Amino acid sequence: MSESRRPNTMPIYLDNQASTRVDPRVLEAMLPYFTEQFGNPHSTSHAYGRIAAEAIEMARGEIATLIHADPREIVFTSGATESNNLAIKGAAHFACAHRQGEKPRDHIVTLTTEHKCVLESCLQLEREGFRVTWLPVEPSGLVSLAALEAALTESTLLVSVMAAHNEIGVIQPLAEIGALCRAKGVLFHSDAAQAFGKIPLDVEAMKIDLLSISGHKIYGPKGVGALYVRRRPRVRLLPLIDGGGQERGLRSGTLPTPLCVGIGRAAAIAAAEMEDEALRLRRLRDRLWTDLARRVRGLRLNGDAEHRLPGSLNFGFPGIAALELIEACPGIAISTGSACTSATVEPSYVLRALGLSEAEANSGIRIGLGRFTTATEVDFAIDALSAAVSRLTGRDVAPT
């Protein structure tokens, strides 16, 4: 299959970290709640409202099951960005409003490689007077547990570390971080937008207090997410969005029933299929990497090779800017990194944090294989990428 044979079709979608296609089974589950069952779930005085409310509670249970939580610990939000804002600012503002004892807990620890919405939330708190430690990561992208432990003090309120990384796919040692935090009475928040539904997460075993979840990263709908908020020991937050008092006062606003049903169904499917899907995606990803590395010399893998999401790859071709390469491969939809910042020309702050030079960071390409990616598509991508490298460098690549 050559580039020229796909003139009028959309490119092959290999950007599943940015967003995913809604699974047809998820869509099917959602549809009745857009149409016949349109009741406001908070209108509990009539049947339409009660049916919607029941559907939402079932979805809440499906999400809770996937992370070994209690349904009452799941707060629906508009997405992971809101969940992260609510977790970090909500915990900080509650601590500020209910200061206990002599020493206030006004210190937050996070990584320099976190998602923008975590970094921006922490920056806002820093402007408000909180102290923030921005921990660097190892060249692998993994947190140094020793450095994290050293950063925790009596005044540390919260640690926020992403479960699996959106750009480099690296999975952090969550259980170890959780144990460190619990021992020091520090809240542990993890942005699991990329990890939820892809790898096993257990808020009990990992001692996670707050966990951010996204719908559209797991073949569910956009516009919905969730925040896990631990009940025992209880984690207290101030709401960001207040009003009707929905979601036990933590998040007001009419709950979007179809979207809640969608993320619930997506979670249930992930729970049933995660193991097989992970195996399949890991194989496809390894094939992509191995074949490409064999055909293009000097490829550089970014981020830890072992601890990474099954479908995720980030690599660079020395001397070729990522944007140039992407333009040379119109048949595949890939990106340079986070979608939020993919329109900017600055090199990825994440890759720079791994110690890459500006040029190296500029060559970083992110590929995200997903549930609907086929082996044929992966082979097409291998061909397209190696042909483009060959054209751009004027060098022949190794034969297939």
Place this chain on the structure above:
Amino acid sequence: MARTETYLDWNATSPLRPEAAAAMAAALSRYGNPSSVHRWGRAARQTVEEARSTVAALLDAPPEGVVFVSGGTEANHLALLGTGRERVLISAIEHDSVRRAAPDAEQIPVDRDGIIVLDALDDLLADDPRPALVSIMLANNETGVVQPVRAIAALAHARSALFHCDAVQAAGKIALDFDTIGADLITLSAHKLGGPPGVGALITRNGLELAPLLRGGGQEGGRRAGTENLPGIAGFAAAAEAAAAEIAVYDRVRELRDALEAGVAAVAAEAVVLGAAVPRLPNTTAIAMPGVAAETQVIALDLDGVMVSAGAACSSGKVGPSHVLEAMGVGPELASSTIRISLGWSSTEADIDHFLRAWTTLYRRCRGLMPEACAA
């Protein structure tokens, strides 16, 4: 138990318009992230930007002023918190999402009909020179009473205050124009006008600075981070377009609502329609059946297949008098016996007949046979 179901709780939420369903189905096949630069992302971006123009067109507002958010509650928070005004004035009948966003706000009283006392607003603004934000809803969710927003805007601007108007209930039911309203910020919700739940917009005047509530990837011009709810936004736009095109339907809805009120009055002379003397939304009526608790009425009507509410949906689970009716000076007895009936574009005469049959049965039972069972 086969029987007709009559939905008369449109102010809580409305069914999805077919145009919205079609637009969402199309958008769901475009699964890119609108911020991605590849073709999937660009297609998604185009959908979002077209929707922005369409939603703006509902009020003839500038498209670049439209900030997509997760709904009316978030839009109200963004308006009240994002404008960063030291002083916030809200009416005494605002939705809880406004009241809770500004718990320290000063309150502007309303008269017996539920209309803002303009002199009181002017006095409050004159008393304190700090830059203020005035937040007053266009039409009330419980009574449907419509405020003189143009006069409010003029008054606020004359005192250098910003004016935010929560138009969640009014949009799609009466014709609205951004410049005529004169507000600096207007809140819209999709699911109240036939779009999907989970999406809304804050429409801002050009050049108005807004600090984001949700920080992160810098979407929505830095005013609201988070991946855009693409199908939701597409559905919102299609619903807004259909609502604007079919706004004349509400002339018929008004006739139905008036017939409902006349039917109630014919049965019970002591029934009270709140705000009846002033401009109201064509679809809403708040009717008190004195001596019969609203919850009793709502449950009895529900058993008869008629769905109404005792007030705002978000608070329908909790007991306690409505702050809206209290602010209008409605006594606790009358307030606790008031229900809200709200119609929509597909409401029919049969719906009104069904309601009147059920309401009359309940009324007669309470008045004649077993009054003790109906105590407020």
